[in-house]
């Protein structure tokens with residue numbers, strides 16, 4: 001089984017507001033494909049779509065339902081690049097692949113937007129950019145350096161804001177400056193992944209939900225993916241299970257550090273109250289280690305989130321978002337809280353995603369470190385190209401062996417405890433109570 005998520009997929013705001021899922025009946029019987037894909041998130045669905053577009057026979061297996069993992073639960077910030085500065089990405093990845101990866105992930109949101117447009121995916125795309133706010137003067141200097149490094153690569157889409165402009169753009173005086181990355185956007189993530197899956201279906205892929213892959217075995221020159229009631233034989237297998245990996249392929253589950261990430265959503269605020277908090281309706285996240293993020297959805301619900309699992313189940317109450325709201329946006333006053341959900345992020349020790357080929361014809365991409373919408377879509381398309389014959393030397397990342405992380409359980413406990421502590425303590429000052437809503 002994958003990670004023990006605190007919440008069900010059905011707890012999320014996205015589940016309540018997404019268009020219906022595409023048909024994905026469980027697999028029954030033996031089928032033949034060119035490529036078998038395991039995992040129905042951004043990576044697997046993007047791979048399925050790009051393979052089907054190219055005319056390949058594709059069968060996608062998802063243990064639960066499309067978007068069950070991080071893809072259906074996330075905050076919906078379509079960010080360009082990785083968390084790290086581009087210079088640092090190049091340093092960590094190396095000279096051969098680094099510049100290619102930086103350029104590809106800088107452009108990856110464009111791929112997301114193009115797919116949304118081409119397949120008319122209903123996912124509330126808002127191309128207002130995404131703002132990152134600095135909690136200290138040192139952090140602001142870091143953001144300015146980030147913008148400068150992109151500028152040196154010809155990307156002028158990152159705007160720097162000083163304190164007054166940040167306050168005007170955010171509706172809060174707590175930050176000393178910010179950057180707005182105009183390449184970035186927000187979406188309804190479950191709507192997007194369901195839309196990708198629907199597009200793959202339209203292009204001819206077969207989708208099977210409620211179908212856990214139990215084993216990947218050699219069958220002559222092909223592979224056989226076994227399930228409880230069927231099997232797929234294929235020349236290639238794409239394993240796109242990421243932080244939700246089980247024991248299917250040795251060591252994969254242990255190759256990322258699973259960290260919880262949680263969100264709360266208010267009742268719909270209406271245009272006047274929404275203007276008090278995020279006047280430009282632009283998503284925001286900050287520079288703290290246990291980063292906070294905030295955005296509005298289509299119905300102008302305010303969504304707040306962070307890392308860790310501070311309150312456990314919904315019954316754990318809404319103390320956390322009340323405290324954060326009172327500190328960040330006290331002008332909003334009392335609000336009701338309607339949704340609380342969470343999911344699991346797969347971190348890698350160096351914060352760089354991984355490409356693996358643990359056996360000839362078996363392809364893996366994972367470890368997006370909490371930034372998977374654009375990278376997952378892009379690396380899914382890359383795995384598709386690799387299955388179709390792209391040379392290993394042309395990949396945007398080196399192909400590395402699957403490496404279980406040393407002291408993984410200990411590291412996980414350490415991060416989880418640290419994030420939980422930071423989320424509990426908060427760093428934003430005075431507490432004011434807000435009214436209880438559906439979750440109180």
Ligand SMILES: Cc1cc2nc3c(=O)[nH]c(=O)nc-3n(C[C@H](O)[C@H](O)[C@H](O)COP(=O)(O)OP(=O)(O)OC[C@H]3O[C@@H](n4cnc5c(N)ncnc54)[C@H](O)[C@@H]3O)c2cc1C
Nearest residue numbers: 039041042043063069070071074075076077213343372373
């Ligand atoms: C709470 C949260 C907030 C986030 N916020 C953002 C954000 O704002 N922006 C952003 O870019 N990224 C964000 N992320 C990260 C992003 O959601 C992930 O990186 C991304 O969803 C990973 O996509 P994926 O397709 O690789 O894996 P997943 O979406 O996790 O999909 C893996 C799938 O594999 C399936 N599976 C596992 N084992 C098997 C098996 N044996 N057989 C069949 N199926 C199997 C699982 O059921 C699952 O559906 C967030 C993540 C979380 C959890």
